[in-house]
Every structure is written in C-alpha cells, then in structure tokens.
Amino acid sequence: MKWQGRKKSSNIEDRRGQHPQNFGGGGINPLLLGPLLKILFSKTGLVIVGVLLLFSFLTGTNPLSLIAQFTGGGNLASSVSAPYQPTAEEERMAEFTAVVLADTEDVWNQLMPGYREPILVLFSGQVNSACGFASAASGPFYCPADEKVYIDLSFFRDMGKKLGAHGEFAWAYVIAHEVGHHVQKLNGTLAQVQSKRGKIPEAEYNRLMVRLELQADFYAGLWAHHTHRIKGVLEPGDLEEALNAAASVGDDRLQQKATGRIIPDSFTHGTSEQRARWFKRGFDFGDMDMGDTFNASKL
Incomplete structure (x- = not known):
C-alpha cells in the first residue's frame, strides 16, 4: 500500500505508556x-x-x-503515565495507522453527509474506555459510548505471528473494519442490534452479531474500493492481504485452532469464507446499498 508521505489524521489520541488503575x-x-x-x-x-x-x-x-x-x-479510572519509548517499527505502525484513519475520513465524509469522525486511541497493554477496562488481549475494538477506536499496535505483529495474516493492507483492513462499526453507530444499526441483548435467545442474538460484523467487513471493503478509486494506493498483493486477514479471524478458524471444535451457534463474527466474501463484495461494488447483511438471504 502506498502510504508514505501522505496526509495523517489529527484524530489520534496516544495513550501508549499510560497504565490505568483498575x-x-x-x-x-x-x-x-x-x-x-x-x-x-x-x-x-x-x-x-x-x-x-x-x-x-x-x-x-x-x-x-x-x-x-x-x-x-x-x-x-485515571491513568498513571510512564516514559514510553516505542521502537522504530512501532512508530512506523503508528504513522501508518494515522494515514489509514485519514483515508477513512476522506471516504466516509464523501459517502455520508455530516459524517462525525471517530477518535483512534493508541494504547499499550491495557486501557480504560467508556465501555470499560480492556487489555491488549481483547484485540482492537470500537466503543460506541465514546465513539473511539482502540488499538494496541502489538496486535499487528500478532496478526502475522499467530494468525498468519501478514502485510500492511491486512492492518488497514483491521482499522477500516473498526471504523465500519462507527458507521453503524452513526446510522443506528449498532444500537438496534445491541437493544436485542437479553431480550432474545443467545443463539439468535449471536446470529445478529454475525450480520453486524459481516457488514463492518463489507464497509471495510467499501472503504478500500473508494480509497483506491480516489488515491490509487493499492499495490499488487494488497487485496489478497486484506482477504487473508478477514479469513484469518473467522469464527470457524479461530475455534478450530483454540479448541479443535467448531460450534456454529456460538459464532459472533462469521466464518472465514463469509468474512472474506463480504469484504470482497464491498470492494467490488463500492455501493453501500449492497451491504445490507440483515436482509441478505445468504450470508
């Protein structure tokens, strides 16, 4: 992905080196x-x-x-700050993240009039959010209560080492997916799904969560489509990196790796095939109307 020397977002909150008192x-x-x-x-x-x-x-x-x-x-809930010395690799990741976030802002400001840009929080180890306390083990997440995306950059290294998802565009997919949840917050989809928690059987709620996550994958593909259309940033192999990243975090693959068993009723994000396919659908069509996972006859 061509990203060096391009505009970086100012919506970055750097909390690396801060240690929340939990x-x-x-x-x-x-x-x-x-x-x-x-x-x-x-x-x-x-x-x-x-x-x-x-x-x-x-x-x-x-x-x-x-x-x-x-x-x-x-x-x-306050944080204790300590001197933090990121490695050169981590600083490069931080710069990359700021560029990709700027790209998401450019795309979604075009696609959604009145788009409200989220803040992206960089943290190390653990963090307090309006959604509660979280550790790096939780992975990147979006908190609708404060409209912030939280990322410990060590996750990008773990993607390659633990999940086999290598490459910068794999990282970009992760950022764009979390921003996709912010889009769902703005259009009301996220609140509609979350309002069902505890009111319907768990298996049924899990199926709604799958549709929610697959739509965020679609939005990530949609972002990639328009970013490349506007700026021509993709290089050979980038799309394959994103598709591999989407597949690597499929529920079936993660469950098989962790327990040796696959339990479809417990899926909350979708299978590897589904996640890659919905990302590709967003990339191929570039049309938000094609991403209605909640009324799709086939996921």
Whole structure:
C-alpha cells in the first residue's frame, strides 16, 4: 500500500505508556486501607481529619473524596503515565495507522453527509474506555459510548505471528473494519442490534452479531474500493492481504485452532469464507446499498 508521505489524521489520541488503575469505581485504594486506619487513629491523623473536614465545610467538597485522594484513591479510572519509548517499527505502525484513519475520513465524509469522525486511541497493554477496562488481549475494538477506536499496535505483529495474516493492507483492513462499526453507530444499526441483548435467545442474538460484523467487513471493503478509486494506493498483493486477514479471524478458524471444535451457534463474527466474501463484495461494488447483511438471504 502506498502510504508514505501522505496526509495523517489529527484524530489520534496516544495513550501508549499510560497504565490505568483498575481497582473499580471510586473510593479508597484497598491496598492502602491498613495504613490509612493507623493514621486516622493516631494524634496526627485526628489533626489531618480535622483539617480535611474544615476544608470540606468551607469549599463544599465531599470529605470522603478528599480522604481518598489524600491516601492515593480518588478517581480510579485515571491513568498513571510512564516514559514510553516505542521502537522504530512501532512508530512506523503508528504513522501508518494515522494515514489509514485519514483515508477513512476522506471516504466516509464523501459517502455520508455530516459524517462525525471517530477518535483512534493508541494504547499499550491495557486501557480504560467508556465501555470499560480492556487489555491488549481483547484485540482492537470500537466503543460506541465514546465513539473511539482502540488499538494496541502489538496486535499487528500478532496478526502475522499467530494468525498468519501478514502485510500492511491486512492492518488497514483491521482499522477500516473498526471504523465500519462507527458507521453503524452513526446510522443506528449498532444500537438496534445491541437493544436485542437479553431480550432474545443467545443463539439468535449471536446470529445478529454475525450480520453486524459481516457488514463492518463489507464497509471495510467499501472503504478500500473508494480509497483506491480516489488515491490509487493499492499495490499488487494488497487485496489478497486484506482477504487473508478477514479469513484469518473467522469464527470457524479461530475455534478450530483454540479448541479443535467448531460450534456454529456460538459464532459472533462469521466464518472465514463469509468474512472474506463480504469484504470482497464491498470492494467490488463500492455501493453501500449492497451491504445490507440483515436482509441478505445468504450470508
């Protein structure tokens, strides 16, 4: 894929090197509870508590939140930053990601009037989102609550090593697929599917999830079609890389590799054949009307 020297998106939030404190919702850090009690029942502690209560009275601040912050608690969803030194390979991946995100913005701004561009968050290891705490093991994901795509760039290396999905356009497929979920958020499809959770049998809900994921694959192919049409960025072998990446994350292949068994009722993303075929359909037609997976007679 021809990407060097091209425009990069400004909608990148770099949280690499930040380590979220995942102790749950507010309150006092349980690891500090013992030392806190010793302080509170000492003479020094009584003076400290008195000062905090006075400050609380004068400012209207919750005294418990003051004590929590004083003892290292407070907003436990906050992050602790540490110096982060990415490798040259990772920096190259980050630049590539910013270019692909810019390409998705150009395409979807053309296809959807009033398109609201998502933020892409780069993280390392673990991250807090409006959808909850996640680790790199979860893989890239889209959070509709904050309209952000989250990616640990180590996933791109794992795609090649663990899934056999190599190449930069395989990475581009992943980014475009997650942006596809953002498109579904904007057009209401995502909310319609999620509203069914817990209201219909699990197997039926899983089938809806498959249709949702296959449509995001279609949107990724649609993006590739228009990006190449507008900018001529594809090189020989790029399409094959994306198709292989789509196939590598099929439910059947992942289940077979993990457990040696395939359970169709538990599928939530579609088979390898389906995922590659719907991506190819989006690439071939470049027409959003051709991506209605929810009314398709054959998936």
